[in-house]
Amino acid sequence: MTDLPAATPSAPEADHRLVADALTAADAAAHAAGCHVWPISALADLEAACRLFEGIWKPAGENALATTELLRAMDKAGSYVAAAFDGGAGDELVGACIGFFGPPPDGTLHSHIAGVSARMRGRSVGFALKTHQRGWALQRGATQVSWTFDPLVRRNAYFNIGKLAARPAQYLPNFYGPMNDGINGADDTDRLLVAWQLAEPEAAAACHGRHRITDAEAERDGGAAVALGATADGRPLALPVSGPRSLVAVPEDIESLRRGDPRSAAAWRAAVREVLGGLLADGWQVTGFDRAGWYLLEDKDAQ
Structure with missing residues (x-):
């Protein structure tokens, strides 16, 4: 259960x-x-x-x-x-x-x-x-x-x-x-x-159509740290977690990656599992998602 x-x-x-x-x-x-x-x-x-x-x-x-x-x-x-x-x-x-x-x-x-x-x-x-x-x-x-x-x-x-x-x-x-x-x-x-x-x-x-809006850029400007980002060539890049709010990126089109670059798709899967899965296991909560590809998480112990 x-x-x-x-x-x-x-x-x-x-x-x-x-x-x-x-x-x-x-x-x-x-x-x-x-x-x-x-x-x-x-x-x-x-x-x-x-x-x-x-x-x-x-x-x-x-x-x-x-x-x-x-x-x-x-x-x-x-x-x-x-x-x-x-x-x-x-x-x-x-x-x-x-x-x-x-x-x-x-x-x-x-x-x-x-x-x-x-x-x-x-x-x-x-x-x-x-x-x-x-x-x-x-x-x-x-x-x-x-x-x-x-x-x-x-x-x-x-x-x-x-x-x-x-x-x-x-x-x-x-x-x-x-x-x-x-x-x-x-x-x-x-x-x-x-x-x-x-x-x-x-x-x-x-x-009723009043949706939850998350702005990852504004969150970064406000001090949220990037826990998982991307390199210039589109590969996942994990970074140290700091502060009470973190951002976790996902690729633009994972379904296309699976067809065209399965190795990169597998790398993203592993990185998201480790970072997002790890934060959730540690008690962090997802409080939003920017449709540009970012999860916003907050450390509930820091609230």
Whole structure:
């Protein structure tokens, strides 16, 4: 069992207001993205969701990310199985997200897979899916959603930390083992586990479009030290950690590096594992991500 921040339940009246506000935010996000988001249970929709996942990750061999039978069982058991449909294209399924509940005392939903078709990227369909998931989870008494993502992928780090205001809780080296798919290649599958505290004002603000902004340049000017930077030729460069705030860089496009320069990609993986993973293990907290490619961390013992 991984360590996550404890979820705090609210009073019934506050819960009602919180859920209503979350559903309003979800409706607004879907409208802005030009899509509809709702739970799915029909076999045709479940099959389409599986095809979407396969098309995004392109797993090697018979290593399916999800099967129709699995999604059918998850839905029947009360887990989260939802999809986004393009309102302007005959309600084509263009995004999907699945999650399951943790042990009953935790009040936690673990979001396992979320993906959006390539043609819909840039329209905030993923944001609409996550805001829907928040409202759905709050309706069922869950106050926290956790999930994992590759810490080297800039757009995912910004989406999860900056746009959704989720907080990294743990660094997980080679979490899934070899996947050998179109995204991870042969690289180790290191992941950051994040916890999204659904009832926190910061999460509510994020779902209404008020995102967490981090400016790495301003942080450096204010005294934050670079714990991991890059050399002139784009290689990772670890530096001594000093002061209560640190910045950790990630490469511009790790997926292209894996295809074109796997040795450099492996070097970045090792460096981020050592520096970012080491800081988290020592009790530092990620408090932001600059979409230019920088994690901002603070030493909680120095606060």
